[in-house]
Amino acid sequence: MSNKKIVVGNWKMNPGTVDEAKRIARKTRRAASKLEHTDAVVCPPFPFILAAASRKKYLHYHLGAQSASFETGGAHTGEVSANVLRDIGVEYVIVGHSETRREGANIGDTDETVSNRVIAVLEAGMKAILCVGEKNRDESGAHFDFVKDQMRKSLADVPKLRSQDVILAYEPVWAIGAKESMKPEDICEMAIFVKKIFSDIFGNDSAQKVQVLYGGSVNFHNAADIMKIGQVDGLLVGRESLNAVGFVELLKAVDEVKY
Ligand code: PEP
Numbered sequence: 001m002s003n004k005k006i007v008v009g010n011w012k013m014n015p016g017t018v019d020e021a022k023r024i025a026r027k028t029r030r031a032a033s034k035l036e037h038t039d040a041v042v043c044p045p046f047p048f049i050l051a052a053a054s055r056k057k058y059l060h061y062h063l064g065a066q067s068a069s070f071e072t073g074g075a076h077t078g079e080v081s082a083n084v085l086r087d088i089g090v091e092y093v094i095v096g097h098s099e100t101r102r103e104g105a106n107i108g109d110t111d112e113t114v115s116n117r118v119i120a121v122l123e124a125g126m127k128a129i130l131c132v133g134e135k136n137r138d139e140s141g142a143h144f145d146f147v148k149d150q151m152r153k154s155l156a157d158v159p160k161l162r163s164q165d166v167i168l169a170y171e172p173v174w175a176i177g178a179k180e181s182m183k184p185e186d187i188c189e190m191a192i193f194v195k196k197i198f199s200d201i202f203g204n205d206s207a208q209k210v211q212v213l214y215g216g217s218v219n220f221h222n223a224a225d226i227m228k229i230g231q232v233d234g235l236l237v238g239r240e241s242l243n244a245v246g247f248v249e250l251l252k253a254v255d256e257v258k259y
Contacts, residue, residue: 006234009241025052064092070116082124111153175216187230
């Protein structure tokens with residue numbers, strides 16, 4: 001386990017107004033500044049990233065984005081480059097979220113575009129939060145091969161030296177936006193598994209350092225158990241990150257977790 005915990009709030013295409021974005025960000029950074037062992041990262045939609053920033057530096061509060069173009073600039077209408085994100089203060093970028101990978105999605109990610117985005121994010125000097133996870137699972141255990149394949153393809157071009165800037169987010173697609181999270185015992189099994197694959201790709205020394213997050217219906221009630229029993233370094237949180245009261249409680253609960 002890494003000694004620093006991290007909680008990433010994925011706001012998706014929310015909230016509806018800049019005032020609401022400012023309100024959620026303000027509450028989150030105040031809570032983050034009181035944390036001791038945990039970093040909080042907020043990933044608003046692009047137009048709200050600067051609204052979530054503050055002139056004053058808040059400890060343990062960081063800006064993230066939900067994706068980045070793999071192009072560096074030029075004639076790419078509608079895209080936002082990793083360098084531009086870095087320039088406005090973004091430090092983390094979510095890459096390959098299942099909502100950008102799913103069929104018919106606006107972004108339409110494939111393992112290849114995800115791999116290109118990871119490289120673009122790392123080259124711009126930010127950390128890539130790489131999302132992997134099976135769509136469904138059954139008794140056959142096919143989900144292990146699915147996740148292994150996703151990881152191998154998405155990390156195909158990352159040099160070992162840059163692997164330290166990759167964060168792995170295991171997010172079983174069936175648990176995102178659901179009523180309940182995956183069972184913490186099963187999360188533990190997958191956390192060990194993704195570390196093992198990371199070790200096969202980059203070596204044991206890199207795998208010792210990589211942070212593994214879990215995402216999928218995390219809230220302030222289940223966060224501590226998921227961290228402790230699931231043996232993860234952090235959480236990727238959707239809906240609860242927009243509920244300022246719940247998210248503040250979640251951050252406190254994670255910060256108090258002792259493994
Ligand atoms: C997510 O958006 O990555 C996510 C895990 O969403 P939720 O927490 O709402 O399930």
